[in-house]
């Protein structure tokens with residue numbers, strides 16, 4: 001391996017469209033020799049199932065406080081990958097794409113790559129691609145350190161979901177304020193293909209805005225540092241660890257489409273803005289052979305999609321991940337159980353629930 005393996009970091013806030021973009025990129029011949037690392041937040045681990053046809057080469061990092069765990073772990077994964085290639089246990093690749101979780105601050109990933117003595121010989125950072133959901137807009141992004149950092153470190157900024165609504169001027173000026181340099185591409189117009197996203201040039205921290213330099217220097221994870229552990233004056237580093245959590249549910253028997261719909265409607269009406277992201281792969285009574293994939297980004301539910309087949313690695317069970325702020329997991333679990341707890345849903349209870357959410361037993 002004489003050439004360094006180029007590393008592309010794909011980032012963007014929860015639900016911005018990273019997995020969708022990754023799937024599109026992986027279909028491009030330019031990425032035929034690419035390994036993918038998916039880092040996800042959420043116990044059920046749905047993301048790697050949603051990356052089509054890539055189950056073989058995927059290395060998934062565990063969830064948890066991203067700023068604490070990703071650095072050590074990512075270094076291990078990258079080292080493992082290099083070792084497998086060098087020993088012929090895996091075909092050599094030209095590129096690695098790292099899809100970070102929507103809650104990740106990419107700075108530690110970059111810092112870990114640049115600073116590691118062995119890995120920096122093998123891998124060279126090609127660029128950071130940050131996706132921004134134009135439809136969701138600025139609300140919920142502004143003031144969120146992870147989201148700001150994702151935009152600030154980008155070499156390419158991609159506005160997604162402009163087919164649903166054009167980017168708001170406020171959103172654009174927020175982006176430009178954080179990152180005056182990176183090219184902005186519009187996903188809906190098709191300009192965000194492999195040609196424009198890859199080979200963005202080697203990363204040079206000197207040429208970034210001063211805020212980035214500060215972040216890269218100041219981002220050293222203090223979570224394991226006993227001196228900082230209970231430092232309540234510094235909220236910023238713990239922004240995503242305090243109240244944002246992922247909860248995941250698995251249900252083994254098929255559920256009806258209407259039960260799913262009602263569950264989601266009720267969940268959204270009860271929790272409203274507390275829900276940042278929802279993803280589900282549902283085993284339905286109506287289409288038992290094809291998983292129904294649901295995506296919610298804050299209040300917006302994307303139209304459900306039936307995948308062709310269940311991924312080979314998994315049994316056809318319903319898996320749901322909800323990422324939210326200040327969510328009470330028991331309430332969500334009870335609600336889910338109320339709709340799916342029995343193979344045959346108890347119609348009167350369900351009816352009562354949909355009419356009066358407060359009637360849920362145990363809530």
Ligand SMILES: Nc1nc2c(ncn2[C@@H]2O[C@H](COP(=O)(O)OP(=O)(O)OP(=O)(O)O)[C@@H](O)[C@H]2O)c(=O)[nH]1
Nearest residue numbers: 013014015016017018019020102160161187295302
């Ligand atoms: N209309 C429209 N929908 C999109 C676009 N990009 C992604 N989506 C939809 O947005 C939803 C979320 O997309 P994902 O690709 O899963 O987003 P993500 O950033 O990987 O999500 P997390 O991993 O949770 O952070 C899915 O329903 C996609 O189909 C787009 O450009 N236009």
